[in-house]
Amino acid sequence: MQVFGPNELLADVLKKDLCIGCGACTEICPYFKSYKGRTSMLFSCTRQEGRCHAHCPKAEVDLDELSSFMFGKAYEGSPLGSYQSVVISKAGPEMIPGNFQSGGTVSALMTHALMERQIDAAVLTDWKGLIPVPELITEPGDVTRFASSKYVTAPTVSMFNKSKQLGYKRVGIVGTPCQLTAIAKIRTNPLDREDFEDTAGLTVGLFCTWTLDARDLLKYLSARIDVEKIKKLDIPPPPAEVLTVTTVDDEIELPLSEIRPMIPRACSVCPDMTAEWADVSVGGLEGSPGWNTLIIRTQKGAELISKAEASGFLVTDKMPKESFEHLSMAAGNKKARAFRQAMEDGCLNNKDDGHAALRVSPTILKEMNIESGEDNVGDT
Amino acid sequence: MSAILKGKKGDQRLFMGNEAIARGALEAGVNVVAGYPGTPSSEIIESLSRVAKDRDIYVEWSVNEKVAAEVAAAGSLAGLRSMCTMKMNGVHVASDFLLHLALTGTRGGMVIVACDDPNAHSSQNEAEMRHFAQMLEIPLLEPGSFQDAKDLIKWAFELSEELRSIVFIRGTTRLSHASGQVVLDELPETERKAAFRHDGFILDQMTGSVISLPIAFKHPQLQEKLQKAAERYEGCPFNSYTGPENPDVLIITSSACTFYSIEAVHMLDLQNRAGILKLTTTWPLPKRLIKKHLQTAGQILVVEEVLPFMEENLKVLAYEIASEIGIKPILGKRDGTLPSHGEMRPDVVAGALAGITGTSVDQRSEEYEKKVNERVFFGAPARDLTFCPGCPHRASLWSIENVLQMDNRQGFVCGDVGCYTMGLSPSNFGTLKTAHSMGSGTGLASGFGKLDRFGMEQPVLSVCGDSTFFHTGIPALVNAVHHGSNMIMVVLDNSGTAMTGFQPHPGIEKNAMGDVAKSIDIAKVCEAIGAKVRVEDPFEVEATQEALFQLLEEEGAKVLVLKQVCALSPEKKWSKKFEMSVDTELCIGEECGCNRLCTRIFRCPGLVWDQESKTARIDSILCTGCGVCASICPANAIRKTPLAANGKEVA
Numbered sequence A: 001m002q003v004f005g006p007n008e009l010l011a012d013v014l015k016k017d018l019c020i021g022c023g024a025c026t027e028i029c030p031y032f033k034s035y036k037g038r039t040s041m042l043f044s045c046t047r048q049e050g051r052c053h054a055h056c057p058k059a060e061v062d063l064d065e066l067s068s069f070m071f072g073k074a075y076e077g078s079p080l081g082s083y084q085s086v087v088i089s090k091a092g093p094e095m096i097p098g099n100f101q102s103g104g105t106v107s108a109l110m111t112h113a114l115m116e117r118q119i120d121a122a123v124l125t126d127w128k129g130l131i132p133v134p135e136l137i138t139e140p141g142d143v144t145r146f147a148s149s150k151y152v153t154a155p156t157v158s159m160f161n162k163s164k165q166l167g168y169k170r171v172g173i174v175g176t177p178c179q180l181t182a183i184a185k186i187r188t189n190p191l192d193r194e195d196f197e198d199t200a201g202l203t204v205g206l207f208c209t210w211t212l213d214a215r216d217l218l219k220y221l222s223a224r225i226d227v228e229k230i231k232k233l234d235i236p237p238p239p240a241e242v243l244t245v246t247t248v249d250d251e252i253e254l255p256l257s258e259i260r261p262m263i264p265r266a267c268s269v270c271p272d273m274t275a276e277w278a279d280v281s282v283g284g285l286e287g288s289p290g291w292n293t294l295i296i297r298t299q300k301g302a303e304l305i306s307k308a309e310a311s312g313f314l315v316t317d318k319m320p321k322e323s324f325e326h327l328s329m330a331a332g333n334k335k336a337r338a339f340r341q342a343m344e345d346g347c348l349n350n351k352d353d354g355h356a357a358l359r360v361s362p363t364i365l366k367e368m369n370i371e372s373g374e375d376n377v378g379d380t
Numbered sequence B: 001m002s003a004i005l006k007g008k009k010g011d012q013r014l015f016m017g018n019e020a021i022a023r024g025a026l027e028a029g030v031n032v033v034a035g036y037p038g039t040p041s042s043e044i045i046e047s048l049s050r051v052a053k054d055r056d057i058y059v060e061w062s063v064n065e066k067v068a069a070e071v072a073a074a075g076s077l078a079g080l081r082s083m084c085t086m087k088m089n090g091v092h093v094a095s096d097f098l099l100h101l102a103l104t105g106t107r108g109g110m111v112i113v114a115c116d117d118p119n120a121h122s123s124q125n126e127a128e129m130r131h132f133a134q135m136l137e138i139p140l141l142e143p144g145s146f147q148d149a150k151d152l153i154k155w156a157f158e159l160s161e162e163l164r165s166i167v168f169i170r171g172t173t174r175l176s177h178a179s180g181q182v183v184l185d186e187l188p189e190t191e192r193k194a195a196f197r198h199d200g201f202i203l204d205q206m207t208g209s210v211i212s213l214p215i216a217f218k219h220p221q222l223q224e225k226l227q228k229a230a231e232r233y234e235g236c237p238f239n240s241y242t243g244p245e246n247p248d249v250l251i252i253t254s255s256a257c258t259f260y261s262i263e264a265v266h267m268l269d270l271q272n273r274a275g276i277l278k279l280t281t282t283w284p285l286p287k288r289l290i291k292k293h294l295q296t297a298g299q300i301l302v303v304e305e306v307l308p309f310m311e312e313n314l315k316v317l318a319y320e321i322a323s324e325i326g327i328k329p330i331l332g333k334r335d336g337t338l339p340s341h342g343e344m345r346p347d348v349v350a351g352a353l354a355g356i357t358g359t360s361v362d363q364r365s366e367e368y369e370k371k372v373n374e375r376v377f378f379g380a381p382a383r384d385l386t387f388c389p390g391c392p393h394r395a396s397l398w399s400i401e402n403v404l405q406m407d408n409r410q411g412f413v414c415g416d417v418g419c420y421t422m423g424l425s426p427s428n429f430g431t432l433k434t435a436h437s438m439g440s441g442t443g444l445a446s447g448f449g450k451l452d453r454f455g456m457e458q459p460v461l462s463v464c465g466d467s468t469f470f471h472t473g474i475p476a477l478v479n480a481v482h483h484g485s486n487m488i489m490v491v492l493d494n495s496g497t498a499m500t501g502f503q504p505h506p507g508i509e510k511n512a513m514g515d516v517a518k519s520i521d522i523a524k525v526c527e528a529i530g531a532k533v534r535v536e537d538p539f540e541v542e543a544t545q546e547a548l549f550q551l552l553e554e555e556g557a558k559v560l561v562l563k564q565v566c567a568l569s570p571e572k573k574w575s576k577k578f579e580m581s582v583d584t585e586l587c588i589g590e591e592c593g594c595n596r597l598c599t600r601i602f603r604c605p606g607l608v609w610d611q612e613s614k615t616a617r618i619d620s621i622l623c624t625g626c627g628v629c630a631s632i633c634p635a636n637a638i639r640k641t642p643l644a645a646n647g648k649e650v651a
């Protein structure tokens, strides 16, 4: 993978509004910092190559390289990425109940992994007054504190970086597709450092169509409700076209037409809906709020699931065919949209000295009916 | 005994121009002296404050120049001799009061010494004070030697008492700060008693109420005084001419430009063709004296700093007498013979003179030329303006910069006047984005903080020194609080007027004469005004940033007082709080993860980059042991070991 330095990260990502605030470039040096859901560069740094750029999920992401690192094969461009199986799931009887977003699969898996010491710490994401706060925990009992989806840009990866500094060797992390793209990049040892260690013990991905800018959402919601009282946000499947906000007192619906403008630009070039670079990926299940869709991708993921099932932390079932088709279509659409947008924005497969956000084989683009990216020459 | 008191009548002593002025004031029997510090004027009051007890005079550093002029005027109105000092900016601050004082007139002699800073060596402009003399219609004098600088003060006091008007004296950087031989006069015993008379007839300047009205009476009276001054100027002993009887070129000059003119004439060996009229009485011009000299000369070159003030007035005069003496070419700044900006220099004057006389200015020897070229080739090391080692301003601006960048809303800081103005420069993080007059940073912030209704979402901050806070910062803060402006005023309180040399201000427990004075608590003042106030130590980097983040969340006008004594303050100098060292094993230097944050960005001169070992190290001579760099190093490589007051390590 091409690695540049902080100035390229600034020019190609931050200045182009492609930053998703994942925090992958923070907590490694004094120059990039995350605050209230946004990442900024504090002072100029002159390095030609840096981890900041190497980690960023919006700069020079070579999908073939990630795929061969994770699955030992080239990127195929299939809607759901590589996987072993897709099932539906929910927290089993052994799991402590919580304010889960859907079936509680994620919380159950993390609790189980910590209890079994498969991981020595977990990076989970909370929020305080709608401002995301990633945390590092080691106690299984703490996991449920993080239940429910925070529909905002979160610097979750910063806490993974910090966990490395603190010396944790097997860290579990729950993240959105962009966050897990960063984690995957980090795991490939992009700078070929001799002292490198892969400390990602378990990666649990969350499905994601888009997220919202934390500060914009805070501004919007605090003008309408007491944000301290929010328990849960949800985006029910189409044709609902609303964001539902559950507060301690009641539930209100806000039109998506007012919400969409808060989607970061970075989401428009994200080709990943189902967190393809995770051990397992978890999403909702249309029409069944108490259940999750669960994609098992790696061997490690498969082993975790069977152990969690065996110990009563997880219940699984067969994925209904119709739901599967729906999911594939949605994921495929997002992928095609993102490649097209990246092409239009001039950040796909740039040639010569050009810097790309994404690199994908032209054959795949052709199969998806997207013109090849050969036009993107130079630094646009 | 202080230098300006030593010596008896007739002794020759080496004095800095400002000391000569101070000595002159003592020889004139001054009673009351007030001023506000500002380069290049500060040493006048500094010298006088040291001898205040000995000479039984009253000296104060006032809160600002306007108040200084008022304090001095009170002395005059009570029948005493009073002097007021300031830099040129101060005249602008004081001018509203002076406009009225000119009309009411003075009683005891009152002299205002205002010093210009051509080239803005220590200023943010090179404005002139001379035009104020013209605008306010009061007489102006410009000493052209160190001896004059001393002797002129007495003459000015006498003139002031004769006219019952303020008299302006203009200094400039080179006259104030260079030194020269001065022959002393005696120090008189003054026995003036202060009393303010107000029981006389209202139009009687000496006994009635003091008021600038009725204008129909006071304004003509003021103009009469000015005419009288011009008359007295005809015989002023401080104007002098040297040169041939009928010079080809007559140089008319004043102030420090006298030195440059003499040097230029010598450089070109033009003693037989060029004459120099050193004019001390530059406003209003003495008509007969000018006429006498213009008559004898072929061409005239006016040499002055900065604007063509004297030149323009000379041209008016020359026009008025043209029918008698004919039209004389008067060269200077208006025709471009000399520049109207920057400091005058001997070589510039020589260049102009060479052009006029058709002589050559290039007098450099070959060897000199060679040496210059060598030096130019190898170049002087680049040095940018930076804060001293251990300067609290570096720590304060560091925190502000970090917070504003992290906040990521294009927040900005309105700067003010003090050492911290250097925060405009990129080598000091470029945190400040505006700089104007004293107190104006907070005034600007007060205005910016009201623009949210027009869509401005950027956080607005101002910085303001402790002395500046008292000078003109308070009204701006009152304005911001009253109008609910969204802004944070950061008071960089380093416990003194540090930039000009540690003069006390109302926040300090000591006055100019060294007496105990009531100190005024900045935080309490701000609280009383109604601002939300936090006080932090800028050396506590984390706490300072935390406070800033919190204040950014709050509505309205807020104040953060960052209190830490200046690294150069007499009480702090040579005392280290920490012994600093770099653990070279931990230092990651240029590697990813640091890239020399301490020596490349933070840039305290106490930190040095060791090219060989590729690690940072501490220069233990320069390091003041403030400990701040230990909290910025991302590798925790900078260690601080606490030292006791005696410099020994704490057990």
Ligand SMILES: Cc1cc2nc3c(=O)[nH]c(=O)nc-3n(C[C@H](O)[C@H](O)[C@H](O)COP(=O)(O)OP(=O)(O)OC[C@H]3O[C@@H](n4cnc5c(N)ncnc54)[C@H](O)[C@@H]3O)c2cc1C
Residues within 6 Å of the ligand: A099, A100, A101, A102, A103, A104, A105, A106, A107, A108, A123, A124, A125, A126, A132, A146, A147, A148, A149, A150, A151, A152, A153, A154, A156, A174, A175, A176, A179, A206, A207, A208, A209, A210, A211, A212, A282, A283, A284, A285, A292
């Ligand atoms: C921004 C976002 C967009 C999503 N979009 C979709 C979608 O389009 N379709 C779909 O099917 N599912 C989507 N999901 C996933 C879905 O909302 C649930 O998170 C998922 O079904 C898991 O449910 P659960 O009950 O197992 O989670 P829980 O057991 O409630 O656990 C939630 C976990 O999510 C983590 N988390 C919460 N917010 C964030 C965040 N911002 N960044 C990183 N980690 C976070 C917490 O650490 C917690 O461990 C999205 C999630 C997020 C955060």
Ligand code: SF4
Residues within 6 Å of the ligand: A009, A013, A014, A018, A019, A020, A021, A022, A023, A024, A025, A026, A039, A052, A055, A056, A057, A058, A059, A182
């Ligand atoms: S997307 Fe993530 S890694 Fe890239 S610049 Fe933004 S915060 Fe940094």
Ligand code: SF4
Residues within 6 Å of the ligand: B582, B586, B587, B588, B589, B590, B594, B595, B596, B597, B598, B599, B615, B616, B632, B633, B634, B635, B636, B637, B638
């Ligand atoms: S900041 Fe710390 S790690 Fe970086 S160069 Fe200085 S001492 Fe070394």
